Amino acid sequence: xxxxxxxASCYNRVMIQDIEPxxxxxxxxxxxxxxxxxxxxxxxxxxxxxxxxxxxxxxPTAGEFIRRGLKENxxxxxxxxxxxxxxxxxxxxxxxxxxxxxxxxDQYEFIPxxxxxxxxxxxxxxxxxxxxxxHTWYDKNRFCGRCGKPLTHSSAExxxxxxACGNMVFPMIAPAVIVGVTNGEQLLMTKYAGRAYTGxxxxxxxxxxxxxxxxxxxxxxxxxxxxxxxxxxxxxxQPWGVDSNLLIGMFCEVDGDTxxxxxxxxxxxxxxxxxxxxxxxxxxxxxxGYMIELFRTGRxxxxx
Numbered sequence: 001x002x003x004x005x006x007x008a009s010c011y012n013r014v015m016i017q018d019i020e021p022x023x024x025x026x027x028x029x030x031x032x033x034x035x036x037x038x039x040x041x042x043x044x045x046x047x048x049x050x051x052x053x054x055x056x057x058x059x060p061t062a063g064e065f066i067r068r069g070l071k072e073n074x075x076x077x078x079x080x081x082x083x084x085x086x087x088x089x090x091x092x093x094x095x096x097x098x099x100x101x102x103x104x105x106d107q108y109e110f111i112p113x114x115x116x117x118x119x120x121x122x123x124x125x126x127x128x129x130x131x132x133x134x135h136t137w138y139d140k141n142r143f144c145g146r147c148g149k150p151l152t153h154s155s156a157e158x159x160x161x162x163x164a165c166g167n168m169v170f171p172m173i174a175p176a177v178i179v180g181v182t183n184g185e186q187l188l189m190t191k192y193a194g195r196a197y198t199g200x201x202x203x204x205x206x207x208x209x210x211x212x213x214x215x216x217x218x219x220x221x222x223x224x225x226x227x228x229x230x231x232x233x234x235x236x237x238q239p240w241g242v243d244s245n246l247l248i249g250m251f252c253e254v255d256g257d258t259x260x261x262x263x264x265x266x267x268x269x270x271x272x273x274x275x276x277x278x279x280x281x282x283x284x285x286x287x288x289g290y291m292i293e294l295f296r297t298g299r300x301x302x303x304x
Contacts, residue, residue, distance in 0.1 A: 016285045017239055019080065019123040026078045026130075028158035033074045033086050035063030038124075040077075040131040041088045041101065045242055046110035047128055048101075055120040057111060059128075062086055064104055075138065075153070077131050085127050087135055113242060114197065117285060125285070129240040134158075136244055137171045145169070176245040177216050178238075179203040180291045180300065181229055183254045187278055187295045188225060191269040200279055202288050206245070217250050225270050226261025227254050235294070238287035249287045251300050 017024075033039070038059040041048035049057040065074055065088065074086040090101065116128050144151055144162035151160040151169060160169040180202050181188035190201050205220035207213060214232050221229050235249035262270040278296040281289035294300045 013236070013290055014122075014282070014285060015236075015238060015287060015290055016117065016122065016126045016129055019126050022081050022123050024078065024080050024126070024130075028154075028156075029076060029079070029084070030155050031076055031084060033062035033066065033071065033076075033084070035061060035066060037062040037084050037086055038127070039065060039074060039086045039088050040128060040135065041105070041108075042132055042135045043101075043110050045113050045132075047113060047116060047132070048105060048108045049111050049116070050108050051111070055118060057116055057119050057124070059124075060088075060102075060104070060108065065102060068102060068104075070102060077134055078127075080123050080127060085131060087131060087138065089138060112196075118283075122285075126240065129242075132242060133240060133244055134171065140172075141169050172244050174243065174245045175207040175213065176241075176243075176247050177205060177207070177213060177220060178247050178249045178287050178291060179217050179221055179229075180235070180249070180251045180295060181221055181225070181227070181254055182251060182295065182300060183258050183272055185275045186272040187275070187292070188221075188227075188254075188260070189269075189271060189273045189278070189292075190224070190267050193264065193266060193268040200281075200292065202291060204247075204288075206243075213248055213250070217252060221252070224263045224266050226263075227258065228256055229253060230255040235291055236287060247287050249291050251291070251294075 039062055040059060049059050052058050062074055065071060073089050075089050077085045077087050079085065113132060117125055119125050141151055141160050143149065144165060144167050146167045147162060147165045149162050149164040151162055154161055158171060188203065190203060191198065192201060203221050203224050205216060207216045217232055218229060221227060229252040232250050232252045235251055237249065238247040241247060260270050275296065278292060281292040
């Protein structure tokens with residue numbers, strides 16, 4: 001952990017997972033919730049919470065569920081230091097089929113995850129985003145994909161088991177790339193088409209079956225921008241995302257023709273931006289924002 005702290009500090013990296021000196025423990029622990037433990041209730045890409053001053057969001061606590069006989073609906077997720085986090089499961093693995101949101105839900109609002117990412121508490125932000133990753137896994141694995149029978153949770157590890165055929169299901173992690181394509185003093189910047197997020201981004205995409213990460217980079221840049229690249233360099237990774245992904249950041253250089261042939265189904269904009277005109281992304285807290293900041297401040301060649 002000390003090495004990670006020094007590394008993040010050296011490069012002024014502030015991404016959501018940079019919660020040091022707090023420590024994230026992701027191993028499964030079959031512990032019972034305490035009244036004050038935070039609970040995540042997700043609906044689509046929103047989470048139940050209340051907004052507080054100074055860009056703080058506050059999540060429901062386990063006591064509110066326990067008092068209403070919903071303790072068995074609380075699934076342990078992970079802990080940060082000694083603080084455990086739980087997920088509310090309305091009708092999965094808890095023996096309470098048919099239950100909807102708890103009765104006190106009207107005391108809260110459902111806040112988009114993009115808004116939670118603006119909170120000033122980095123640890124809570126990371127916990128929420130990682131909790132959403134696990135929520136997606138639980139939500140998509142109610143029944144066995146082999147025989148269709150209900151899945152039950154292992155008491156010893158984060159794994160779902162089918163008692164009928166013995167199938168074991170573990171959390172899904174989807175590798176994907178974020179690519180900073182450079183052309184001397186220019187960076188290839190994009191904006192997505194048809195998405196809620198309308199800010200600046202970089203070329204991105206998921207790894208295909210049998211494909212190396214480096215080949216994913218080359219393919220995605222060619223598909224979305226119509227240019228070839230060379231001199232690929234690893235930058236960093238991001239272990240959270242709303243699509244169950246593990247993002248791998250790479251810088252590379254344009255190889256040959258710099259004319260952009262944009263994929264209009266994926267992107268609404270794809271342009272070369274001069275270094276002096278690259279927007280300030282210090283408060284973005286994502287791998288995309290971090291890489292854009294590296295280029296903006298002339299540090300994209302640093303070995304990180």
